Amino acid sequence: MTKVTFIEHNGTVRNVEVDDGLSLMEAAVNNLVPGIDGDCGGACACATCHVHIDAAWLDKLPPMEAMENSMLEFAGGRNESSRLGCQIKLSPALDGIVVRTPLGQH
Amino acid sequence: MSRCPSASTLEAAPIVSETVIIVGAGQAAGQAVASLRQEGFDGRIVLVGAEPVLPYQRPPLSKAFLAGTLPLERLFLKPPAFYEQARVDTLLGVAVTELDATRRQVRLDDGRELAFDHLLLATGGRARRLDCPGADHPRLHYLRTVADVDGIRAALRPGARLVLIGGGYVGLEIAAVAAKLGLAVTVLEAAPTVLARVTCPAVARFFESVHRQAGVTIRCATTVTGIEGDASLARVVTGDGERIDADLVIAGIGLLPNVKLAQAAGLVCDNGIVVDEECRTSAPGIFSAGDCTQHPNAIYDSRLRLESVHNAIEQGKTAAAAMCGKARPYRQVPWFWSDQYDLKLQTAGLNRGYDQVVMRGSTDSRSFAAFYLRDGRLLAVDAVNRPVEFMVAKALIANRTVIAPERLADELIVAKDLAG
Numbered sequence: 001m002t003k004v005t006f007i008e009h010n011g012t013v014r015n016v017e018v019d020d021g022l023s024l025m026e027a028a029v030n031n032l033v034p035g036i037d038g039d040c041g042g043a044c045a046c047a048t049c050h051v052h053i054d055a056a057w058l059d060k061l062p063p064m065e066a067m068e069n070s071m072l073e074f075a076g077g078r079n080e081s082s083r084l085g086c087q088i089k090l091s092p093a094l095d096g097i098v099v100r101t102p103l104g105q106h
Numbered sequence: 107m108s109r110c111p112s113a114s115t116l117e118a119a120p121i122v123s124e125t126v127i128i129v130g131a132g133q134a135a136g137q138a139v140a141s142l143r144q145e146g147f148d149g150r151i152v153l154v155g156a157e158p159v160l161p162y163q164r165p166p167l168s169k170a171f172l173a174g175t176l177p178l179e180r181l182f183l184k185p186p187a188f189y190e191q192a193r194v195d196t197l198l199g200v201a202v203t204e205l206d207a208t209r210r211q212v213r214l215d216d217g218r219e220l221a222f223d224h225l226l227l228a229t230g231g232r233a234r235r236l237d238c239p240g241a242d243h244p245r246l247h248y249l250r251t252v253a254d255v256d257g258i259r260a261a262l263r264p265g266a267r268l269v270l271i272g273g274g275y276v277g278l279e280i281a282a283v284a285a286k287l288g289l290a291v292t293v294l295e296a297a298p299t300v301l302a303r304v305t306c307p308a309v310a311r312f313f314e315s316v317h318r319q320a321g322v323t324i325r326c327a328t329t330v331t332g333i334e335g336d337a338s339l340a341r342v343v344t345g346d347g348e349r350i351d352a353d354l355v356i357a358g359i360g361l362l363p364n365v366k367l368a369q370a371a372g373l374v375c376d377n378g379i380v381v382d383e384e385c386r387t388s389a390p391g392i393f394s395a396g397d398c399t400q401h402p403n404a405i406y407d408s409r410l411r412l413e414s415v416h417n418a419i420e421q422g423k424t425a426a427a428a429m430c431g432k433a434r435p436y437r438q439v440p441w442f443w444s445d446q447y448d449l450k451l452q453t454a455g456l457n458r459g460y461d462q463v464v465m466r467g468s469t470d471s472r473s474f475a476a477f478y479l480r481d482g483r484l485l486a487v488d489a490v491n492r493p494v495e496f497m498v499a500k501a502l503i504a505n506r507t508v509i510a511p512e513r514l515a516d517e518l519i520v521a522k523d524l525a526g
Binding site: 022026029030032034037039040041043044045046047067070071073074 | 185
């Protein structure tokens with residue numbers, strides 16, 4: 001199990017625990033974390049799982065592939081901490097990761 | 107709706123005494139359950155599904171789930187524990203046989219009767235069946251449910267001969283998975299090209315060439331008149347009298363909306379259950395969402411029936427909000443995606459009625475966008491490995507933008523700036 005802390009746009013903090021191998025998007029959707037839709041179920045087709053990764057964790061993640069980078073190009077509020085939650089697989093190395101969710105996905 | 111509390115009273119106190127029954131347990135149903143709780147509905151939720159499984163995603167059925175790379179648990183929209191926490195009564199493997207819109211009751215196939223305050227018809231659709239001699243052949247399958255995939259998987263063995271009837275999204279996605287698994291795949295399509303209902307000839311020809319390069323035989327303008335053979339072998343008979351041997355036949359020839367329950371209850375139906383922009387049917391207290399609805403779309407000034415996950419999710423949200431007295435009218439650009447081999451096709455909008463196609467990039471590079479316009483206005487895009495064009499087009503379509511074709515085609519203008 002990997003612990004994930006989601007901090008919502010309004011400051012609400014939620015700590016969840018999820019099975020390794022699931023994605024950050026699945027961790028959010030399975031636990032009803034608002035602000036993450038994941039419409040396409042993780043196919044990197046919709047960009048509705050945009051999250052901001054806490055600076056302390058950013059460089060522990062695998063680099064973005066071209067598809068993810070392109071999908072994010074048009075996401076609202078994109079910055080250097082932006083990732084698509086569906087492309088980040090949780091593992092013990094990410095135990096305790098802190099993620100901020102944007103106001104909305106559209 | 108008079109029965110709903112106003113939005114202001116809702117903020118003050120959650121609704122506690124009402125019952126919502128959701129008929130169907132697909133993507134729209136699953137979304138509606140989550141949205142009802144998120145919107146503050148605190149009453150009873152009963153989810154009635156004919157399939158004996160919790161709500162799951164259907165798109166992977168013809169992609170990763172078929173290939174065997176995604177387990178069933180990861181198809182679920184929400185984990186089983188969610189339904190307990192959210193206090194949802196799940197009645198799975200149970201069908202609703204009758205709806206009484208006046209008394210607000212449903213009857214289940216086990217004889218029980220349940221009363222509701224609000225009802226959501228999320229009955230989806232079923233695979234259209236072949237109508238020809240041999241349509242009951244044991245080697246003929248359809249692909250719409252997890253159970254369908256279970257029936258197909260055992261026959262997906264390297265070297266087996268697969269005949270796909272229908273060259274739409276589902277057929278081509280199955281072809282891609284099967285070709286990769288080493289089956290000998292033939293696609294039979296009645297129209298002059300594959301994907302004929304949804305793309306222009308140039309995009310269709312591109313997908314045909316990609317499949318042929320992968321070893322798939324594609325035969326267009328070919329009808330199927332029957333299926334012969336015994337349980338050990340199927341023999342697909344074509345309109346020109348040819349017989350094609352197959353170990354496995356899968357027909358992907360469209361979807362029919364499940365409207366029987368609604369129709370029998372006297373709800374207005376017309377190629378789907380007719381709803382307004384808040385997913386209300388013609389009967390008070392009864393809503394509908396997903397593939398089964400015929401709904402208004404403000405962006406295209408028309409009524410549509412869509413077979414798409416995005417539509418199911420958004421209508422699930424809209425219906426849940428409306429049940430809670432919150433008006434959140436549906437206003438969406440339809441979008442779809444398809445994964446085949448290394449290609450990601452993302453389609454935004456609907457191209458029907460287009461009078462011009464503008465290509466950005468070339469099909470040879472396996473990375474291009476086909477923009478569809480009518481009277482200069484952008485209607486739709488098919489983007490192949492072009493996610494930025496897809497995202498930009500979605501915004502342009504929503505705004506009903508008139509745009510110069512030269513700009514769309516000009517690769518010196520970066521895609522992101524097309525919106526500017």
